[in-house]
Amino acid sequence: MDRLVNTVRPYAWGSVTAIPELLGQEATGEPQAELWMGAHPGSPSRVDRGSGPRSLAELIAEDPTAELGAAAVAKFGPSLPFLLKVLAAGTPLSIQAHPDLEQAKAGFADEESRGVPVDAPHRNYKDANHKPELICALDEFEGLCGFRTPAAAADLMESLGAPVLAPLVELLRNKPEAEALSEALATILSLTGAAATAAVTEVAAAVERAAAAAPGGEFSAYAYAAREFPGDTGLLAALLLNYVRLQPGEALYLGAGVPHAYLRGIGVEILANSDNVLRGGLTPKHVDVPELLRVVEFRGGQPDVLRPVTDGAGEQLYPVPIDEFRLSRFVLGPEPRRVDGDAPQILLCTEGAVRLAHTDGSTLTLARGESAFLPATGGGTELSGPGATVFRATVTL
Structure with a gap:
């Protein structure tokens, strides 16, 4: 057994206090977003087996069968196939989706062939793997997950009384589901310049009014996102997604193509060993609209909130x-x-x-x-x- 020494990733959206509190440390005053546990090359954990700290990734690479077992190597290859994290969102993460395995392989190969540096800010595919993930709340955790049905999204937009949303409402009410959601998202993400500023300003004011009339509900979450990312068309995209509030111990599974955004809270996250993200708003980072639209699954409905299933040995499993x-x-x-x-x-x-x-x-x-x-x-x-x-x-x- 090896005690892990882990790296904290200081992304700007991270909570200042949640991870230090978990670790029993003094807060530094800087955001601490993710505590990584595993062998991802970006921030592998370190272990000390008597000769000083070593990267867990290096130890596994030296003898995969001894570390992972023959069965795991045969099934998943000679590397740890998952990454475990503690994720602490102090401000919203970007609206995003992840590719499936074939999309990731093709996207990675394409960017490699074009010589796009792996650390370039406009690079979409950091590796050739998919990135399904599961987030389990340690405290109350808010997020957006999957598309609402077109009718539900239209109802939400209409309730805001913002004239700028009328074309989207009409589209959502009169097109088949996949077409309605796809066209609505494409329309939102194509807004630029003065038109984008005017639309976001109008909708931000509308969600603030709705949040004041019904504090603590989903409109408060949208108002929060609007304040954190003023002028970002991701606010309009967020209205297409389901608002979810997890209680401690509840979880969400996010497969390929499911658009989502974590808003605030702390949770344990596990994912396939990948860092491939296609973003769609609420972010200053690169947004590749055509690639996002190609990857996203345009299907509406309520997300399934997972609760653990307990076996006879007291293990509470989150089935995926x-x-x-x-x-x-x-x-x-x-x-x-x-x-x-x-x-x-x-x-x-x-x-x-x-x-x-x-x-x-x-x-x-x-x-x-x-x-x-x-x-x-x-x-x-x-x-x-x-x-x-x-x-x-x-x-x-």
Whole structure:
């Protein structure tokens, strides 16, 4: 078992206090957005096996079978297929969507062939992998997820009483679903110059009025986004999406092509080992409208809020339709719980303290905010610590 030393990513949208509080550290006054746990080359975790800190990515590359197990290497290749994060949004993240595996491979190959530097601000595809993800709320967590039905989006826009939205309302009410959503998003993202400024100003004032009339609801979230990103046409795009408020322990799964944006809150996020993002607003970063429209799935409906399914061993699983990652948690009582060691896994303690005892006799105690990597040795690990909450990230073999 290896205690992980992890990197905090200081993106501008990050909370100043949430991650320091989780880690029991003093806030620096700067945003701290994501705590990365895993072997992504962007910020791999580090471990010390007696000869000084080493990158987990390097250790896995030196002997994938010893670290990941033969079954995982055969199924996913010689690298850790998931990345675990603590995500803390102090301000909204961009509206975004992620490509499926074939789109990612094609997009990455195209940009490589054209010589687009991988760190270029206009680069869309950082790697050739897809990026399905799951976010589980540690505290109340607000976000936007998936398209509303065209009728529901039209109703929302109409309720604002903003004349500039009338053409979108008509479009949404009179076209088939996929066509209506696609044309509405394309229309919004094509606004530029004075027309964009006027439209966003009018809609921002309308959502502020609606939020004042019904404080604490979804209009408050849209007003918040408008204040954080003044003049950004992403505000209009946000009205096409479902507003979701997760309670602690609830989760959302986001597959390829699902437009979404996290607004505020802290959660545990797990995703395939990728950094491919196509943005659609609420951001100063590059927005590639044609590529976004090509990747997005134009289908309306309510998102499924996931609640964990508990098995007989006390493991609370968040079921997802892919194998690259599997997220579960243990809320420990007086009885210890056991996890097997057939696959690579990361354990993250988010409440209390947990003692890990491996069948080889080694032990490790994790405090709140600490994490450990457990190689696929085949041995089991016992978890104990009444009152502790432990998230387990692994794969499905």
